[in-house]
Amino acid sequence: xFVGDIGxxxxxxxxxREPQVTVVFARVAGFPRMDxxxxxxxxxxxxxxxxxxxxxxxxMEVHVELGTATKMFCGxxxxxxxxxxxxxxxxxxxxxxxxxxxxxxxxESAIRIGLALNCSIxxxxxxxxxxxxxxxxxxxxxxxxxxxxxxxxxxxxVVLDDGEIFRVAIERAxxxxxxxxxxxxxxxxGRILGASHSLLDYNRAGVPLIxxxxxxxxxAGERAPEVARAYVTALREVLxxxxxxxxxxxxxxxxxxxxxxxxxxxxxxxxxRTETKNVNSLKSVEVAVRYEMRRQAAVLxxxxxxxxxxxHFHEGDGxxxxxxxxxxxxxxxxxxxxxxxxxxxxxxxxxxxxxxxxEYPWLRRGRIQADWGLSDEVFRDLxxxxxxxxxxxxxxAGASVDAARSWWVAYLTEKAKEREVALEDLPITPKQVAxxxxxxxxxxxxxxxxxxxxxxxxxxxxxxxxxxxxKGLGMVSDDSALQTEVDKALExxxxxxxKIRSGKIQAAGKVVGDVMKAxxxxxxxxxxxxxxxxxxxxxx
Ligand code: ADP
Ligand code: MG
Ligand code: ZN
Numbered sequence: 001x002f003v004g005d006i007g008x009x010x011x012x013x014x015x016x017r018e019p020q021v022t023v024v025f026a027r028v029a030g031f032p033r034m035d036x037x038x039x040x041x042x043x044x045x046x047x048x049x050x051x052x053x054x055x056x057x058x059x060m061e062v063h064v065e066l067g068t069a070t071k072m073f074c075g076x077x078x079x080x081x082x083x084x085x086x087x088x089x090x091x092x093x094x095x096x097x098x099x100x101x102x103x104x105x106x107x108e109s110a111i112r113i114g115l116a117l118n119c120s121i122x123x124x125x126x127x128x129x130x131x132x133x134x135x136x137x138x139x140x141x142x143x144x145x146x147x148x149x150x151x152x153x154x155x156x157x158v159v160l161d162d163g164e165i166f167r168v169a170i171e172r173a174x175x176x177x178x179x180x181x182x183x184x185x186x187x188x189x190g191r192i193l194g195a196s197h198s199l200l201d202y203n204r205a206g207v208p209l210i211x212x213x214x215x216x217x218x219x220a221g222e223r224a225p226e227v228a229r230a231y232v233t234a235l236r237e238v239l240x241x242x243x244x245x246x247x248x249x250x251x252x253x254x255x256x257x258x259x260x261x262x263x264x265x266x267x268x269x270x271x272x273r274t275e276t277k278n279v280n281s282l283k284s285v286e287v288a289v290r291y292e293m294r295r296q297a298a299v300l301x302x303x304x305x306x307x308x309x310x311x312h313f314h315e316g317d318g319x320x321x322x323x324x325x326x327x328x329x330x331x332x333x334x335x336x337x338x339x340x341x342x343x344x345x346x347x348x349x350x351x352x353x354x355x356x357x358x359e360y361p362w363l364r365r366g367r368i369q370a371d372w373g374l375s376d377e378v379f380r381d382l383x384x385x386x387x388x389x390x391x392x393x394x395x396x397a398g399a400s401v402d403a404a405r406s407w408w409v410a411y412l413t414e415k416a417k418e419r420e421v422a423l424e425d426l427p428i429t430p431k432q433v434a435x436x437x438x439x440x441x442x443x444x445x446x447x448x449x450x451x452x453x454x455x456x457x458x459x460x461x462x463x464x465x466x467x468x469x470x471k472g473l474g475m476v477s478d479d480s481a482l483q484t485e486v487d488k489a490l491e492x493x494x495x496x497x498x499k500i501r502s503g504k505i506q507a508a509g510k511v512v513g514d515v516m517k518a519x520x521x522x523x524x525x526x527x528x529x530x531x532x533x534x535x536x537x538x539x540x
Pocket of ligand 3: 071075089092
C-alpha cells in the first residue's frame with residue numbers, strides 16, 4: 001500500500017476512514033507539556049467540601065514483576081542491578097527471526113495470583129500484541145493479554161485501619177512482558193524535557209509482569225484514599241506470601257497506577273478519570289488519590305472539565321501534573337499473538353496450584369497472635385520490627401515465644417540496625433537463636449553470657465553449644481567452686497558481711513556482684529545470692 005493512500009483507505013465496513021495516525025499524535029502529545037511545570041499554582045478544594053459534593057470512583061492497576069529466574073519469553077536472567085544490556089538475547093531485543101517461548105513458571109505464578117484473588121482461571125486464552133512504538137521496547141509491540149486474560153472476576157477483602165472490611169472487586173489479572181528502561185541525560189529533572197540524549201537499558205525488557213486491574217471501586221467516599229492504600233498494602237502482602245515477587249516498590253518490582261474520577265452527588269454516570277502513573281510507595285498511593293480528588297473537584301466546581309490523561313506524581317510535594325493524553329484500546333491495534341500457542345492450563349494443574357495458596361497474611365497474623373496470647377500492642381511491635389517470621393521459625397525450632405520474641409525484637413534488632421540489614425539477613429538462624437535460648441533455659445549459660453554467644457555466632461565462629469564448650473563459657477554451677485568465691489568475697493567486705501548477718505539482706509547485692517565479677521559473669525546470680533545469705537545465716 002502507498003503511503004499516499006492512507007487518507008482514502010476504506011475500512012472493512014466499506015466506509016472511508018480517518019487516517020490512522022492517532023497513535024503518533026498521542027505520542028507527541030505524550031511529552032510533558034508546559035502546564036506540567038505549573039503544578040504548584042493549581043487550585044485544590046478543601047477535602048471536606050470535596051466529600052460533601054462528590055463521590056470518588058477509583059480504579060487501581062498494579063504491575064508486579066515476577067521473581068522468576070528467567071524472562072517471560074526467553075532464557076535471559078532477570079536479576080536486578082546488572083550492568084546495562086548484559087541480560088539480553090535476540091528474543092528480548094526483538095531481532096528479526098527470533099521466536100518467543102512461554103516461561104511455565106511465570107504462568108504458574110499468574111495462576112496462583114489469580115487464585116489468591118478469588119478469580120476464575122481461563123481454560124484457554126491467547127496472548128495479544130499491543131502495538132506501539134517506544135524506544136524502550138525493541139519489538140515495537142508488547143506481548144500482553146487483552147480480551148483473554150489468564151484470570152478474571154475476583155475480589156480481595158481489604159482490612160481498613162479501623163478493622164472494617166472493604167471488598168475490592170478484581171476485573172482481571174493478565175500476563176505481559178516488561179519494557180526496558182530509558183535514562184534521560186543532561187536535563188535537570190531526569191525527565192525527557194530538557195535532556196540532551198537518552199540511554200537505553202534492555203535488561204528489563206521481557207521480564208514477566210502480571211497486571212492486576214480492579215473494577216471501578218465505588219462507595220469508599222471519604223475513605224477513598226485510605227481504601228486505595230489499604231488495597232495496595234493488602235495486595236502486596238498477598239503477593240509476598242505467594243512468594244512470586246519481591247514486591248519492592250522502591251525498585252519498581254511493584255508499580256501502581258491510580259485512576260480517580262469524581263461523580264456529582266446526583267450523577268448517574270462515572271466522571272472522566274485520570275490515571276496517576278507509577279506511584280511508588282504505599283503512602284504515596286493515599287496522597288496521590290487525595291490530591292487528585294481535591295484537584296478534580298476544584299476544576300469541576302469552577303465549570304471546567306477533566307480530560308482523560310495520565311498524570312505524574314511528585315513525591316516531593318505530593319502533587320500530580322499532566323502527563324500524556326490517554327490512548328484508547330483501539331489505538332494499540334491489539335491482535336492475537338501469532339508466535340505463541342494459547343495458554344490452556346489443565347484443570348488438574350489449577351487445582352493442584354489452589355492447594356499451594358497460603359492463608360491471607362492478616363488472617364495468619366490474627367491466628368498466631370491468639371495462639372501466643374499477646375496483646376495488640378506487643379504483637380504490632382514485633383510485626384513492625386519485621387520479626388514475625390523469624391520468631392515463628394525460632395519457636396518452631398523449640399524456643400519459648402517469650403525468649404524468641406525478646407531475642408529478635410531487642411538484642412538482634414539492635415544488631416541488625418548496626419549492620420543496616422534486615423533481621424533475616426543477619427548471619428544467625430532462627431535455629432541457632434533457639435539453641436541459645438535452650439542453653440539459657442537449661443542454665444548452661446546466663447543471659448549475659450548468652451549475648452556473648454550470640455555475638456560469636458554473628459562473627460561466624462560456629463554453633464552456640466560448640467562455642468560455649470570451646471570458650472569455656474558454661475555457667476559455674478558447681479556449688480563448691482561458688483562457695484569458695486562467696487567466702488572470699490565476704491572476707492574482703494567484713495562490714496557488709498556484718499550488715500547481712502544483722503538482717504539487712506539488701507546489702508548482699510555488692511557481695512553477689514563481686515562473685516559474678518570473679519567468675520567472669522558465668523555464675524548463676526540467683527544461686528550465688530542464696531549461698532551468700534546461707535553463709536551469713538539469714539534467708540529472704
Ligand atoms: P487503561 O488501559 O486505560 O489503563 P484499564 O482497564 O487497564 O485501562 O484500567 C482502568 C482502571 O480504571 C480500571 O481499574 C477500571 O476499573 C478503572 N476505571 C474505569 N473507569 C473509571 C472511572 N470513570 N473512574 C475511576 N476509575 C475507573
Ligand atoms: Mg492499564
Ligand atoms: Zn532474552
